Structures are given as C-alpha cells and as structure tokens.
Amino acid sequence: xxxxxxxxxxxxxxxxxxxxxxxxxxASPKSARRGMHLAELGMAIAxxxxxxxxxxxxYTWIVVGAIIGAVAGIIIAVWTPMTAMPQRTALxxxxxxxxxxxxxxxxxxxxxxxxxxGAMVALGIEVMLGSLTFTGSMVAFAKLQGWLPxxxxxxxxxxxxxxxxxxxxxxxxxxxxxxxxxxxLFYAMVGLALAFGVLxxxxxxxxxxPVVIALLNSYAGLAGAATxxxxxxxxxxxxxxxxxxxxxxxxxxxxKAMNRPITNVLFGxxxxxxxxxxxxxxxxxxxxxxxxxxxxxxxxxxxxxVVPGYxxxxxxxxxxxxxxxxxxxxxxxxxxxxxxxVAGRMPGHMNVLLAEAGVPYDKLFDMxxxxxxxxxxxVAIVIGANDVVNxxxxxxxxxxxxxxxxxxxxxxxxxxxxxRSMAPGFAGIENELFYMPNCxxxxxxxxxxxxxxxxxxxxxxxxA
Amino acid sequence: MILWxxxxxxxxxxxxxxxxxxxxxxxxxxxxSATNAISAISVVGAIVVAGSEYETVRTILGVTAxxxxxxxxxxxxxxxxxxxxxxxxxxxxxxxxxG
Numbered sequence: 001x002x003x004x005x006x007x008x009x010x011x012x013x014x015x016x017x018x019x020x021x022x023x024x025x026x027a028s029p030k031s032a033r034r035g036m037h038l039a040e041l042g043m044a045i046a047x048x049x050x051x052x053x054x055x056x057x058x059y060t061w062i063v064v065g066a067i068i069g070a071v072a073g074i075i076i077a078v079w080t081p082m083t084a085m086p087q088r089t090a091l092x093x094x095x096x097x098x099x100x101x102x103x104x105x106x107x108x109x110x111x112x113x114x115x116x117x118g119a120m121v122a123l124g125i126e127v128m129l130g131s132l133t134f135t136g137s138m139v140a141f142a143k144l145q146g147w148l149p150x151x152x153x154x155x156x157x158x159x160x161x162x163x164x165x166x167x168x169x170x171x172x173x174x175x176x177x178x179x180x181x182x183x184x185l186f187y188a189m190v191g192l193a194l195a196f197g198v199l200x201x202x203x204x205x206x207x208x209x210p211v212v213i214a215l216l217n218s219y220a221g222l223a224g225a226a227t228x229x230x231x232x233x234x235x236x237x238x239x240x241x242x243x244x245x246x247x248x249x250x251x252x253x254x255x256k257a258m259n260r261p262i263t264n265v266l267f268g269x270x271x272x273x274x275x276x277x278x279x280x281x282x283x284x285x286x287x288x289x290x291x292x293x294x295x296x297x298x299x300x301x302x303x304x305x306v307v308p309g310y311x312x313x314x315x316x317x318x319x320x321x322x323x324x325x326x327x328x329x330x331x332x333x334x335x336x337x338x339x340x341x342v343a344g345r346m347p348g349h350m351n352v353l354l355a356e357a358g359v360p361y362d363k364l365f366d367m368x369x370x371x372x373x374x375x376x377x378x379v380a381i382v383i384g385a386n387d388v389v390n391x392x393x394x395x396x397x398x399x400x401x402x403x404x405x406x407x408x409x410x411x412x413x414x415x416x417x418x419x420r421s422m423a424p425g426f427a428g429i430e431n432e433l434f435y436m437p438n439c440x441x442x443x444x445x446x447x448x449x450x451x452x453x454x455x456x457x458x459x460x461x462x463x464a
Numbered sequence: 465m466i467l468w469x470x471x472x473x474x475x476x477x478x479x480x481x482x483x484x485x486x487x488x489x490x491x492x493x494x495x496x497s498a499t500n501a502i503s504a505i506s507v508v509g510a511i512v513v514a515g516s517e518y519e520t521v522r523t524i525l526g527v528t529a530x531x532x533x534x535x536x537x538x539x540x541x542x543x544x545x546x547x548x549x550x551x552x553x554x555x556x557x558x559x560x561x562x563g
Binding site: 057238351 | 542
C-alpha cells in the first residue's frame with residue numbers, strides 16, 4: 001500500500017470510530033451535541049483524506065459540486081420550520097439515494113463491462129435501491145408537503161402490478177450481473193426502479209409516513225453500504241450500515257406502536273376508504289364546552305397531561321401549548337406531555353415541536369412511562385390526536401385499529417378533546433372516547449382554542 | 465478482500481443495532497437526520513468520480529452526486545444541531561425552562 005493510501009485508510013478508520021461514538025452519545029440529550037461534533041469531525045477527516053486519492057486529477061469540479069450542495073444544505077437547514085421536519089427528512093433520503101445511484105451509474109458507465117461479478121452484484125443493488133429510494137422519497141416528500149394528496153392512491157391490481165414490476169427489476173439486475181455488457185438492460189433497470197419507487201409509496205397514506213420514512217431511511221443507508229461494496233470503500237460500508245440499521249429499527253418500532261405488520265403498512269392502503277361495515281355502535285351524545293368553561297375546569301385541577309398529535313403540528317399550536325403550560329404552572333398545576341410513538345408524521349416529531357416551543361424534555365413522556373398514571377390525572381388535553389387515544393383499540397375487536405397500543409387518556413378524570421369538527425381521524429374510524437361521560441369536546445382551531453384557555457386563566461388570576 | 469468488507473458490514477450491523485437502541489424516543493427525529501448526515505459519507509465516492517479525468521458524462525454524474533451528498537452532509541449536521549439545541553432540561557429552579 002502506498003503511504004497515501006495508508007493515510008486514507010487511517011482517516012476512514014478514525015472517521016468510523018467518531019461516527020459510532022457520535023451516535024452513541026445521542027443516548028442522552030445532554031451529550032447529544034457533543035456526539036454530533038465528533039461525527040462532524042469524523043466527516044471532515046474522511047473528506048480530507050479522500051482528497052489525497054491519487055485518482056483525483058482536478059479539484060475544480062469537486063469544489064463546484066461541494067459549493068452547490070453546501071449552499072443548498074445551509075438554506076434547507078436554516079429555513080425549514082420544525083413542523084416541516086418530516087418533509088425535509090424525506091428530501092434528504094432522496095438526495096442520499098440519488099448520490100448512491102449516480103455514483104453507481106457512473107461506475108457502470110465507465111467500467112461496467114469489465115467489472116468482476118462481486119462488484120457487479122454490489123453495483124446492481126446500489127443502483128436499484130438508490131433509484132427506487134430516490135423516487136419513493138420524492139413522492140413521500142410531495143405527500144407530506146401537500147403537493148400530492150395524503151390519502152392512498154390506488155388502482156385495481158396494484159399490489160400484483162408492483163410485484164410484477166419488482167420481479168422485472170430483479171430479473172434485469174440479475175441478468176446484468178451475469179452479463180455486464182448488456183447496458184440497455186442496465187438502464188432499463190434504472191428506469192423500472194425509478195417507476196417502482198413512485199408506485200410503491202403512492203398507495204401509502206400520510207399517517208403511515210413515519211414507517212415509510214424510516215424504511216426509506218434504511219434503504220438509502222443500504223444503498224450507501226452497497227456503494228461501499230462496489231468501490232471497496234470500508235467507511236461507506238460502515239456508515240451506510242449504521243444508517244440502514246437505524247432506519248430498520250425505527251420502522252420496526254413504528255410498526256409495533258401501531259400493532260400492524262409492516263406488510264400491512266406497505267400494501268394495505270390503510271385509511272383508504274372507511275369501510276362501510278357496521279359501526280361500533282358507540283353512539284351517544286357528544287358534549288362540548290366553551291373555552292371559558294374548559295379554563296374553569298383546568299383551574300380546578302392539580303395534574304394535567306397534554307396529548308399532542310399531528311393536528312398540533314398542522315395548526316402550529318406548540319407555542320400556544322407551552323404558554324398554557326406556563327399559565328397553569330404559575331397556579332401550581334403540574335403539566336406533563338404524553339407522546340405516542342406514531343404521533344405526527346415521523347418518529348420523534350412531537351418531541352421536536354414541543355422542544356422548539358421551549359418545553360423542557362423532562363416533561364415529555366413516552367407511552368410506557370406515563371400510561372399507568374392517567375387514572376390519577378385530573379385533565380387530559382387531547383390536541384389534534386385521534387386514533388392514538390381511541391379506546392376501540394383496546395376493546396373493539398371489529399375495529400381496524402384493534403390491538404394498537406394507545407395512550408390511556410380516556411382513564412383521566414376529565415378529558416378535553418380539541419378538534420375542528422366531529423370528522424373521524426385518519427383511519428376513518430369513529431372514536432369511542434368522544435362519547436364517554438368524562439369527555440368534553442372543545443371545537444375550533446387548536447392554536448386559537450389553547451390561546452383562549454390561557455387568556456381565560458389569566459383573567460381569572462387577575463380577578464382573584 | 466470482499467470477505468473483509470462483508471465482515472465489516474456484519475459487525476457494523478451489530479454495532480448499529482446496539483447503538484441505535486440506546487437512543488431514546490425523545491431524540492428519534494435528530495437521530496434520523498444525524499444518521500442521514502453520516503451516511504452522506506458517500507460524498508467520498510462521488511468526490512473521486514467528479515475529480516478523476518473521465519468522460520464528460522461521468523463528470524456530470526459525479527458533480528451532481530457530490531452536490532446531493534454534500535447537501536446532506538452540511539444540511540444534515542446543521543439541522544441536527546439546530547434541533548438538539550432546542551432540547552433543554554428542566555433546570556434547577558421550579559420555573560426552569562421558561563422564556
């Protein structure tokens with residue numbers, strides 16, 4: 001090995017260690033930033049080492065590409081509102097996958113016919129995964145951004161069609177691996193994979209996006225790892241595998257939190273049409289309250305738990321929620337937050353929004369941490385969440401969400417549900433909670449309603 | 465050679481599994497952007513493509529790949545930091561975390 005190559009190998013090794021340490025320090029919000037600094041250092045070392053590569057003849061084009069990318073990255077990082085984090089994440093998976101696919105295609109373009117089988121296998125997987133993840137992530141981005149309808153878009157025989165398409169892609173890939181010189185087939189495979197990515201994400205509803213984003217994260221990582229195999233570059237294998245493992249673990253966590261097998265999420269077109277089957281029969285009267293009455297109820301409580309959902313993100317209510325918590329806090333009322341694993345449109349979405357509003361993280365609780373406490377809670381405020389607090393998941397075997405672990409908000413002494421109207425949640429299922437005797441609806445925009453709670457409480461404090 | 469890489473892949477999978485399971489739900493969104501930034505290390509593959517003197521087509525593909533990956537490197541780390549900065553503990557006082 002030439003000394004230059006040795007330096008590069010050592011740089012990559014150091015980078016790999018720093019990446020792993022960086023992720024390890026993400027175990028606590030206290031050490032997380034230090035971890036990211038280590039990972040950034042690792043990245044700088046790896047890139048610095050690569051620039052010594054003797055294959056590089058000119059730096060001009062590298063600099064051009066790097067500047068374009070860096071500027072775009074800075075713009076996206078600085079301007080993306082926290083509510084749009086799921087879209088940004090989908091977009092970044094698209095970019096990562098595109099980079100892997102492009103490196104693979106250019107690799108094939110110049111040396112395709114002469115590549116050994118091992119490298120060709122890796123290259124085939126790299127380009128296939130990269131291409132379908134690219135378009136799949138773009139569709140996920142468009143759905144989350146509202147450029148495409150969030151509901152599942154399906155046609156008859158879609159699953160069979162997609163399966164056939166996938167079989168075609170795999171066949172083409174195997175063929176190209178066996179006889180690498182058939183370049184037409186290689187580019188046809190790229191085209192088919194791009195089409196497959198679109199058709200694969202189209203039938204998946206917006207509320208299932210946490211799983212899809214996590215899965216695309218995994219694919220993008222694995223495409224990177226395959227790039228590493230094709231180029232014989234170990235740091236790419238390590239970093240890609242870490243990313244792939246992370247995405248896979250997150251998608252498994254999300255599926256468990258919905259009690260649905262991943263196949264159902266991917267091929268079930270969940271939330272498509274609310275099936276016109278017999279209702280759960282939990283009709284009764286729904287009671288509603290004005291914001292002032294609700295404030296009265298809150299004023300008399302000692303312990304309050306906020307249950308946020310995607311609706312909180314939509315109405316940008318997180319700052320108003322924090323203000324309400326402060327007003328309640330001044331009255332000596334304990335306010336905590338119960339976050340369901342699939343609340344929002346990506347893993348951890350609600351936590352980030354509440355952190356942005358200034359809610360200290362020790363007030364944010366996972367489902368397992370807080371669920372047993374609900375019977376001792378005076379008021380549970382459900383803001384823009386629906387299916388994750390539907391008791392049907394616990395006791396109605398006919399319900400599509402039966403078996404899904406839910407937050408026990410219904411067990412609180414009183415429940416305030418902030419909602420625009422009586423429209424059912426994403427899954428199109430009636431929510432039994434709304435008809436329960438301890439539940440009161442407060443209709444209106446969540447941000448406005450929460451603001452009215454705070455105003456009413458403040459006036460009450462002044463009057464006292 | 466390929467055998468070494470396969471071993472590396474398997475070991476990295478184990479390490480990833482172990483490390484990722486240590487990350488609390490609280491930080492899953494930053495985790496995603498952090499792993500995304502890290503896997504944008506594919507920029508090193510793109511750099512070699514863009515910098516070596518091959519045909520124009522290859523250079524164009526390489527430069528595009530460098531830009532896409534670099535966007536994730538810079539954007540990914542910046543946004544992860546931006547999020548992590550927001551996560552604050554309750555602090556010692558009863559009114560901690562306000563403001």
